[in-house]
């Protein structure tokens with residue numbers, strides 16, 4: 001039996017619960033919510049009573065062995081067409097992806113035993129081999145702009161995501177850091193709204209006005225980076241059509257710009273977007289797209305109230321109440337929800353199901369309906385967790401978020417000598433653009449001072465700096481005005497400095513997810529990159545543990561006489 005992705009019957013139930021319900025992370029306390037909210041939260045949470053440890057519960061298609069199960073239409077098409085290639089991508093795009101049922105096989109690891117795949121998505125393989133944006137059916141004006149910016153071919157995740165979003169699916173996009181996820185959602189959005197969009201028959205009668213896409217990011221830096229990306233594509237004449245609503249910037253100026261420029265896209269941090277929305281200065285009821293970038297971070301406890309407001313208001317027709325059964329229906333027809341991150345814990349899958357309509361998980365080379373993924377039970381034994389089996393879902397998930405071209409090393413150093421080790425490391429690797437991570441804000445200044453005192457140009461970046469100072473530091477770093485950016489977790493996610501050739505952990509990241517996001521600041525879009533963790537003797541066991549979780553070789557090394565000396569690989573336990 002085959003079911004189209006858009007099939008309706010499953011959603012009769014979902015309609016009653018999905019968008020009128022609300023989940024934020026795994027730990028949303030009832031007392032923080034008003035009664036109706038608490039009731040809605042309860043309704044949604046009811047779907048999945050099992051819990052998954054966030055830290056170890058990263059979930060990817062590969063982790064669920066879904067990737068192997070994706071069925072491509074190639075064989076069938078070859079039979080139909082006598083083996084000839086389809087004439088154009090556009091015709092391939094008209095084929096709706098299909099879902100077929102199959103008997104779930106028992107999987108090997110204890111965790112995977114419960115991760116039962118009920119259905120796989122049958123999809124045309126040629127969707128994933130696009131050599132140009134034309135093949136993906138993007139509108140000519142948009143392609144012109146891309147070409148002007150030197151962008152001629154889509155990345156794998158873009159090839160997978162653009163057709164899916166264009167077909168109006170709600171989607172979770174997961175792909176490793178630096179693989180081009182931002183354009184993977186921006187391009188299909190800009191194909192539908194704004195001056196570069198695909199011309200339609202309704203254009204003349206289109207009464208839609210106001211904000212049509214809201215993009216939420218957890219940090220100002222990431223928000224501004226997305227704004228720049230949209231501006232770049234829109235071009236100089238239309239860049240006012242995107243408005244930043246990030247915290248730390250002047251709020252009344254943002255409100256004035258909303259009024260004056262009438263942007264079609266707003267990009268901002270959860271606090272500022274919800275603040276301006278609550279003040280009645282941001283109208284998003286007719287919004288068609290809601291994107292949550294770094295969604296796993298946006299689900300954290302800190303953002304719960306703001307995210308609640310955004311999810312409740314964006315894309316809901318005015319006059320519908322959340323208790324009204326028409327509310328979710330109205331929103332469903334209005335809003336497409338797109339969730340994005342390199343790391344997707346199960347809480348995101350659960351949230352996507354609750355907020356979205358027929359959501360699918362999109363990765364480079366694979367697409368699968370979220371509904372086909374069941375909750376993995378937290379039955380990892382210590383042995384399983386430590387296992388190096390390639391089928392270990394935890395390891396596999398973390399590997400999936402790491403760019404494939406990275407080299408990983410660690411070396412030991414006494415705390416007071418770490419900056420010297422850092423300097424020797426930079427010289428030995430001849431790194432030109434370096435990001436050094438620490439866990440706290442205070443010591444950053446000291447490291448910068450020590451590096452500068454030894455003739456190495458450096459600057460600090462952290463949340464205590466004002467917005468202007470932060471953007472100035474970043475701009476100077478991107479322009480190559482100094483060599484080492486010493487920073488904290490603020491810069492671990494989303495920051496795109498393509499030239500960055502070395503990431504250093506001066507303090508250990510708190511877990512493998514944090515390691516992966518920090519590491520992902522280098523080796524962007526297929527470039528080479530190196531990650532070096534400088535730790536104390538007593539901390540090496542943590543690095544070894546992360547090495548197992550990440551299933552990548554983090555090789556022991558030292559830096560002497562201006563050279564990198566790699567020690568014999570330790571036995572992988």
Ligand SMILES: Nc1ncnc2c1ncn2[C@@H]1O[C@H](COP(=O)(O)OP(=O)(O)OP(=O)(O)O)[C@@H](O)[C@H]1O
Nearest residue numbers: 153154155177178179180181182183342494496525
């Ligand atoms: N099709 C393309 N051709 C050339 N460059 C591209 C293309 N798509 C994206 N890029 C560039 O690749 C870089 C990385 O893209 P992006 O920041 O979207 O990655 P990401 O997957 O979102 O990373 P992260 O997970 O770290 O946020 C950016 O500099 C972007 O401009």
